[in-house]
Amino acid sequence: MVDDRERTLIIPRVRAAETPAEVPARDGWEEGAAADPDNPGDRAGRSLxxxxxxxxxxxxxxxxxxxxxxxxxxxxxxxxxxxxxxxxxxxxxxxxxxxxxxxxxxxxxxxxxxxxxxxxxxxxxxxxxxxxxxxxxxxxxxxxxxxxxxxxxxxxxxxxxxxxxxxxxxxxxxxxxxxxxxxxxxxxxxxxxxxxxxxxxxxxxxxxxxxxxxxxxxxxxxxxxxxxxxxxxxxxxxxxxxxxxxxxxxxxxxxxxxxxxxxxxxxxxxxxxxxxxxxxxxxxxxxxxxxxxxxxxxxxxxxxxxxxxxxxxxxxxxxxxxxxxxxxxxxxxxxxxxxxxxxxxxxxxxxxxxxxxxxxxxxxxxxxxxxxxxxxRDTDGHTQASRDLGALLVEEGEAGDVAVYGGNVGGDQRVARDAVARYTPATNRPKDALQAQAARTGGSFTARECEQVATCLGQPRRIWVIRTGRFDDPLRGLGDPKEPLLRSQYDVDRLFKPTGFSVALLVRRAVATEQPPVR
Incomplete structure (x- = not known):
């Protein structure tokens, strides 16, 4: 007879027949009973x-x-x-x-x-x-x-x-x-x-x-x-x-x-x-x-x-x-x-x-x-190359740069802000012009942004748009009023895609001014 402890759902273990005299009766839940090699008298069993x-x-x-x-x-x-x-x-x-x-x-x-x-x-x-x-x-x-x-x-x-x-x-x-x-x-x-x-x-x-x-x-x-x-x-x-x-x-x-x-x-x-x-x-x-x-x-x-x-x-x-x-x-x-x-x-x-x-x-x-x-175990092994994002801003950034983050759909705004805050030194970090209240303050998990976007943003020459995910058009779905404002005044100069992020450098569009006639 096959012992219950030797059965699985599909196939019982095949082993040599043993007579009742050879197998002492014991409780299958008795401590150590399921593992004969663990018998205190068996040194090899204890080692295993x-x-x-x-x-x-x-x-x-x-x-x-x-x-x-x-x-x-x-x-x-x-x-x-x-x-x-x-x-x-x-x-x-x-x-x-x-x-x-x-x-x-x-x-x-x-x-x-x-x-x-x-x-x-x-x-x-x-x-x-x-x-x-x-x-x-x-x-x-x-x-x-x-x-x-x-x-x-x-x-x-x-x-x-x-x-x-x-x-x-x-x-x-x-x-x-x-x-x-x-x-x-x-x-x-x-x-x-x-x-x-x-x-x-x-x-x-x-x-x-x-x-x-x-x-x-x-x-x-x-x-x-x-x-x-x-x-x-x-x-x-x-x-x-x-x-x-x-x-x-x-x-x-x-x-x-x-x-x-x-x-x-x-x-x-x-x-x-x-x-x-x-x-x-x-x-x-x-x-x-x-x-x-x-x-x-x-x-x-x-x-x-x-x-x-x-x-x-x-x-x-x-x-x-x-x-x-x-x-x-x-x-x-x-x-x-x-x-x-x-x-x-x-x-x-x-x-x-x-x-x-x-x-x-x-x-x-x-x-x-x-x-x-x-x-x-690679640098982007956890799906987002946050450290590479920070290195990019250090290498490509300039004094006076401003950062704009995506909306908070899927953690877009919070994750991007946190990645920059974690991996970009304060001296190289683009100014977060739209942040009115920092994340994890006032009972809010995410940052709160200025409602008067045009006023708070000002007219910087260069803006970094930083988002989670991959976007060929980095402004698509950025949200009102950020998207129409940036489209009307800025051009995408370069687009970077470190794993898990889309990072676009926007440059302010030159405004043609009418010159008075020369007399």
Missing amino acids: GRLAWIAPTLLMGLLGLARLTWPALWGDELATWGMAGVSWGELWAVVQNFDAAIGPYYALMHVVTGLFGDSELVLRLPSMLAMAGAAGLVGALGTRLASPRVGLTAGLIFAVLPSTSRYAHEARPYAIAVFAAVLATWLLVRAIDRPGAARWVPYAGAVALLGLGQFVGLLLLAGHALVVLLMRPRATWGWLVAAVVGVLPALPVVYLARSQQTQVSWIPAASLDRVADLPGGLTGDPLLGGLVLALALVGMSLRRPAVVYTAWAFVPVLGLYLVSQVTPLWLPRYLLFVLPAFALLAATALGRAPVLRGLAVVVVAAVVALPSHLQL
Whole structure:
């Protein structure tokens, strides 16, 4: 008879028959029972068990540090930089009107940058450390539930995916949410092994971290509920109390964010086509996404231990799809916290193969991912070459230049202003003649502009029009009254297109004056 722990949804593991006398009866959830090599008397097993979490941690740490500061901050990271630099009073005033969902992360980064400065290294280091910790916990969880071989394979698969490096390099809360999701799941398994208050308390803390990091991640609790009901029904009440306590800190964030739905209104509606693109979006590469999904489908099961990974991988995805029918929230990065579960399912499928074959798959995945890794570590690897924009203004700018920014559609005005403020020294920065109130002041996330455009702009000889996106006509859609005013008085002299931006140098048109006749 095949043990439940050796089954997947499609193919049971094939192994030599064993007599009942050879296999001692034990609880599959007993601590260490799923991993014979971890027996205290087996030194090699203990070493492999340690390697299963140490190797992924180190690999993810090395990949996370590799060119960590090369890519310029893009729009969302510039928002983090800006919010981390304001006073506590201004931060609170802004999140009451905008970005409440990320308010706890802004508060964290306010403390971090206050202590260590606001360099790219400091801004991204919390995410890098969180992702490295997540990789190690993936290895530890796979070891606890299956074997060191499964844990090692899962941790390495997770570490080599392009998206884990991408968000380890991102000054946003997604890596922290991934870490919290893995930690909460590991603590759940530990708690239902031997339920008790001493084990439910840290689980509640991990749930709180998840909700404060990214409240969409609380959809994971639906998957955890399924695990508890299927595997340890007698632990239901303990889990429920811990989950409710863990959710409480996030409730004020959810309350504020529910009235700020306009900031996610740009997200396209969830559709089956967009669901089909999810594997590539989660992993950072469509080919790798297909490979991981295929292995995950082979490894998924509602039997232990794979039920933990299966519920974690698929229940939140279904939950977000249903929620997105009402509120537009379907973005792959919002579901990044399920990626470790797919890595664990893939490793479960590979667990039938010899360890070298499993590691060979990891090597193949790393090779396939290499171009994506190189691209995301380039100076424009985060989709916007903000640093190149600053260098352009330094090189081409002149004293007396003025800057005009696009409207705030899609963050156009705010992102462009922040990019210039971050990467152009004050001595080379063109004058922001239209800014009447700076961004992140007075409770406003974006800058407020002068209503009397012609008066505030004056008649400078040269104007830089700086916008996000790519425009062959840099004035198209600039908005009234800026567009008609500039078209009537200025000509486009040069157009530059650093990745993610359109930057046009406008020169004032010569006005012909009538000369009096010579007598």
